Amino acid sequence: RELFVPPIEKEAYIKKLQALVEEERQVQANRKEHFFSKEFIPSAPGPFFPSAWRSRFSMHFARGSSVAVGGHEARGRQLDPSEADGAELVRSTKAVFDRATEDGVRFRIYRRGSLEARTVQEAKDSDEVVGAVFEARPPPALAGHHLVSKATELVRSGEVGGPAYQYFVVYETDLGDEVVTQRSSASQPSWEENPVDMEERYESARVLRVADCAGTGVTLDSLKGILDDPTSASLSSRRYAQRAFEQVRRPLAGSGEGHRRGARSHVAEGPPGAATAGGAASDGTAAELAPAGLAADATGEEVTRSLKAEPPVAPALGPPVGLSA
Numbered sequence: 001r002e003l004f005v006p007p008i009e010k011e012a013y014i015k016k017l018q019a020l021v022e023e024e025r026q027v028q029a030n031r032k033e034h035f036f037s038k039e040f041i042p043s044a045p046g047p048f049f050p051s052a053w054r055s056r057f058s059m060h061f062a063r064g065s066s067v068a069v070g071g072h073e074a075r076g077r078q079l080d081p082s083e084a085d086g087a088e089l090v091r092s093t094k095a096v097f098d099r100a101t102e103d104g105v106r107f108r109i110y111r112r113g114s115l116e117a118r119t120v121q122e123a124k125d126s127d128e129v130v131g132a133v134f135e136a137r138p139p140p141a142l143a144g145h146h147l148v149s150k151a152t153e154l155v156r157s158g159e160v161g162g163p164a165y166q167y168f169v170v171y172e173t174d175l176g177d178e179v180v181t182q183r184s185s186a187s188q189p190s191w192e193e194n195p196v197d198m199e200e201r202y203e204s205a206r207v208l209r210v211a212d213c214a215g216t217g218v219t220l221d222s223l224k225g226i227l228d229d230p231t232s233a234s235l236s237s238r239r240y241a242q243r244a245f246e247q248v249r250r251p252l253a254g255s256g257e258g259h260r261r262g263a264r265s266h267v268a269e270g271p272p273g274a275a276t277a278g279g280a281a282s283d284g285t286a287a288e289l290a291p292a293g294l295a296a297d298a299t300g301e302e303v304t305r306s307l308k309a310e311p312p313v314a315p316a317l318g319p320p321v322g323l324s325a
Contacts, residue, residue, distance in 0.1 A: 036132040079134040086117035086130035136196035144221030156205035167241035183240035
């Protein structure tokens with residue numbers, strides 16, 4: 001008590017302290033207002049937040065997608081206020097964004113599908129308050145004549161109550177758009193164009209193999225045939241993804257010489273849990289890229305029977321892939 005030094009009782013000094021306290025309150029209010037608005041971008045939070053929040057690493061998904069569709073800024077323009085239960089979303093999902101300011105206030109973002117909830121927690125032992133809930137509008141439909149430049153087969157952990165693993169294929173176009181096709185348990189194959197949660201899917205998945213389709217002439221329309229094939233509905237998630245990936249590696253009737261050579265493929269190698277896709281690529285001929293023991297001009301049914309003959313193998317999931325400095 002003897003060591004306590006009371007504040008200086010000069011009026012000018014007291015007013016200066018009051019001004020600093022009021023300035024701090026205003027900063028906190030501006031932070032919340034900006035965070036709960038559509039203008040907040042996690043990778044570029046703005047001047048109200050610590051500079052350490054700015055991402056030093058970025059995930060590039062879909063060639064040129066950050067230019068073609070605008071990346072995080074485009075997602076903000078697609079958000080609309082939603083009446084969905086943000087508290088339920090917070091309880092059932094894990095935060096995709098979790099940062100704290102110098103005064104200990106935590107800002108979090110939760111996403112599930114097209115829904116997004118943003119919360120603030122004032123102190124460690126205080127309640128987490130939902131400040132805004134948004135729903136992302138689906139982007140316009142893609143034209144079927146868009147050329148496919150890349151195909152990637154991935155796997156991630158399955159949902160509770162379903163298969164342990166979920167396999168899916170991502171087609172990337174020359175304009176940076178993305179199409180995801182997969183078959184979940186007890187459902188018809190899906191075809192999703194530019195999903196709003198694409199970045200989260202990449203972060204939770206492991207790349208199995210990649211095919212470079214540049215110059216092959218493969219279009220989105222030519223790949224949609226797998227959805228109309230009645231045999232696709234009977235395939236498992238893994239075998240459907242294998243078949244969807246094989247479509248870009250097989251020649252189309254009447255295609256040019258470039259496409260007859262098929263897509264150049266890179267298969268992920270190494271022990272379970274490897275984070276990158278590697279391995280040597282073949283020269284890209286259709287004969288080499290066809291499944292083992294199967295002719296390059298085999299029918300769809302023959303491909304399906306060949307895939308069914310393979311014993312199912314569930315690879316171990318590794319850390320996120322696709323991170324670049």
